[in-house]
Amino acid sequence: MLSYIVRRLFISVFSLFGASVIAFTLTRIIPSDPAAMWMGPHATVEQIERAYIDLGLDKPIPVQYAFYMSKFLHGDWGISIVTKQPVLRDLATYLPASIELIVFGMLVGFAVGIPLGILSAAKSGRGVDHISRVFAIAGVALPSFWLAMLLQLVLGKALSLFPLIGRVDLLVEIMNPIRRITRLYMFDALITGNFAALKDALWHIVLPGVTLAMYPLGLATRMVRTTMLEVLREDYIRTARAFGAREVKVLAVYALRNALAPVLTVGALTFGYSLVSTFLIESLFAWPGLGRYAAKAIVSVDYPAIMGVTLLVAVFYVTLNLGVDLIQAVMDPRIRLS
Amino acid sequence: MRRRLRDAARRAKRNPLTVTGLSLVALFLLIAILAPWIAPYPRDTLAVHPDERFSPPSTKHWFGTDELGRDIFSRVIFGTRISLRIGTIVVALALAIGIPLGIIAGTFGGLLDEVLMRVTDIFLSFPPLLLAMAISATLGPSLENAMIAIAIAWWPWYARLIRSEALSIRERDYVEAARAAGARWGRLLFRHVLPNSLAPVIVQASMDFGSVIITSASLSFLGLGAQPPTPEWGLMINIGRNFFLTHWWIVTFPGLAILIAVLSFNITGDGLREILDPKAERR
């Protein structure tokens, strides 16, 4: 086990290194003018030339990469050309918002998807099964930005049930400011007893969270269903039933335990994927998350920010995958760690 | 092989989901092919009619007109061509890169396998959208470049998938037997490993059709894919979102088109999985 972990860690570091090289090269190849961006819209040629040298852009690419990595490893992730802030500070500002949204979305998605999958497997082949299967596929197929607009229009404007944008109401933020501990608004509000802000933050996360939840919902339903079907055919289930175990116990205890494994894998992948792919949802709901920051960075060729986001997300990805693999190995000794 | 196909066809006919999915896909294909004849205003892929802008759905314009007076119904129909083209090219490209690499790695193992695994590891540690965005931005904003970008981000999945299939097949008895009988690797690859590994890849690819369409729509949202006035569904939604409060139809119909298209591909893929490998409901 230990050797497995060590080996995986080693490979992960290698992957991260490779990812950094690719990202860096890409940002340098994209035709752009970071010096001009740095100086602003009406800059003169002299100003731009000066910025070019100041930013170290006149050096060859491998040298630039070396400079970047050495600073990076010392904790200096560069200054964003767009926001003029240290990239680390930007990431610290936007990452918690993304985490909060994605976790909420995934929880909702799983909370609905897993029971649905169980139901679907239990009633396999019947009406309920077909409907939930289509529903699951629809969840994955739905263009999220389209759903977001629909929800804003119907639930936000027409019915005025939920707020349109942002993480928290401006008035609430001014009157009941949330102490910034983790910058996960709901968590911070909870532990500081700021219930007004907690309710408000909850209200704000519903629309974007539900939009986000559709994908994990669909995925979870499908995966739980297929795994449960497989497991339900196994001998030990038949034995348990023969011994008179109640159906609920059979499903919940034996089958579900085995069905959770693929869901975990999916969860980890979805999380990493969502960190960036939610930029559409974040734009529409003015949710200050990482996706929006990344999209803007790419479009403006803000290479320090692009590198920062890429490496951060890569770290998440790799760590989550490793974690999930380990958990699976612990939960099911039949799985060979190879 | 032939027997398996016959079995598959028989199972397909009995599976309602697959039948639905395939019919919808066939419908889309038909629409795409017959587009210039079905669309009531075929010139509206480029022509503008400022006087008729923002007309709501009516008998003259079934889906209404957009901000430049173009008929949305016709544009959605032409968009079918574009979406199918995107899906086909991207998936084909990704398969063309991924399958050879993956199958060689899986069959021969050793150093080749290690190298492939590391390379795909690197690619897989990127969120695919990020990679597609970056490549798209590098190559310049256009539909062709967006397709290349997405294909480059997508191939590692196929390579990995077919590699793990190839690995498990390599251990099977009949392969061992063939090797014992003196068969060379090349022959083994083509006659045994490859045909038996394809099933999950086919399933994945058919489902990915839909994801590719959505990814390219996301790229259009950022201005990195198709350029106006191309009637690509994602682009239409992107532009339409500026008006959807007052003119809801500009966004709704292309969105429905994407939804139904992706739905049909996913249902087909799901059904295909059931048919091709009823026991391997592993994912």
Next chain:
Amino acid sequence: MKEGISALLFKIGLTSLFLVFAVFTLSIVVTGQELQVAVHLQGAEVVPYWDPSDGASGEIGLMNNLYEALLRYNAVTNTFTPILATSYEQSEDAKTWTFKLRKGVKFHTGNTMDARAVKASIDRTIERDRGSAYIWSPVDSIEVVDDYTVRFHLRQSAPLDLIAAAGYCAYIFDPEYSDHDWFNAGNDSGTGPYTVESSEGSEKVITKKFDDYWGGWEGKHFDRVVFLSVSEASTRRLMLETGKADFCEQLPPTDIDALKGNPAVRVEVNPSFQNLMVLYNNQRAPLDNKLVRRAMSYLIPYEDTVAVALGGHGHVSRGVIPYGLWGYSDRVETFTDSPTVAKALLAQAGYPDGGFKLLLTYPAGYEDIRMTVELWKAACAELNITLDTRAMPTAERNAIARSPDPEKRQDIYLLYWWPDYANPDSFLSGMFYTQERPAYNLGYYSNPVFDALIDYVVTLPTGSQEAIDMMVELQNILQQDAAGIAVWDMQYRRAISASLKGYVDNAAYPNVAFWYNCYRE
């Protein structure tokens, strides 16, 4: 069996509902009735630049409430309001300007503003040389005459009052608190009526009123002003309609028209000095041929673009200087939408059936420019000319446009232009003066006669008849050569909450609301 699963799921569902309900009952929301809060919405980033010496874009709305300049210019009445300077006088040759400063003005840091602070601020801006700092280029030196008198010595005559009243880079700040990183951490050291309370990234800034503001706080004012960046226009509109925002600086024409009937919202369409410019690549075929350029200019459906892209809120341009700015004149020739003339010109140039392709780049994310481009593209297609149109982010567009390899450059470059301070020659010199290494002369136009005239006109007194005549002549040179043309002069479409009073639009400060003057009723 059925009861088992369903019952379990039902129980789980009920429990979660109960938990959610519990959270709600525990919460009490304090209504902010004692506090007057205003919300200022914009599409662009609120603070791309925190440093007051560096500004050049979207932060103008925020900065003009945190910081102040010596004077404020009213574009409509062409008068100046004394802000940090109470009076000023200029020498006859307009090369020496003396400003008397207001006494008792405090910075947000607690220090007092005096002549030394003014000199230090402007010196720093000049030295940093970022963004719009070039407006101070005529200044040779700044002299501190006494604690409350500052004298500017210029190299050449220039309208220093206009410069000192600029919307960017003319702010006075506390020189003791002027570290760049300190600014970037979200701090400000201005004299303005509001100061930063908190900020989140560059999208949201909450400001609170500065109690020691020299103007005092009698009467009705806002206690807090929140600056928020929301990129989706539809969301901005929804926020206005639902009372969540007070001021939205720019909304697309469709939303503006839709809001006209809404009693909760007041719509204003105000003049601006912003226009859409088309720059032809003067150095590469086929556009190096004047006839082709003129032909292309006759293909733009001008009236349609104003009607469709601007929703009618704007004017077809007449020359590169926009409507409302001095130098604009109906003596300047224009092109009209005439495909037949275009066809004749093309035949004359050797392209009787069109048949060429042009690469056109335009800024991504602006609906009005996009619609204009699409209309032009359709018109060109009628004559068998293909416009390969690409919406690109600024960074990439400019990399292509400024590429040292002329082959890589575009054929047509579109951009908005607006002056950094209310002076028309920015339109002429910024985009058409010969530039060896192009900054914004991205049509690569080079005309020594034109250059010489520009050098001359900047020495003339602002707004004088001779200067106006020169401006007309310069614009006509450009029109003759069709070096680059302006398509439309836009108006600013604003939507304001009906309960907001005191807002007065000022074209010299695009998209700025001076919140000190505003209140809710």
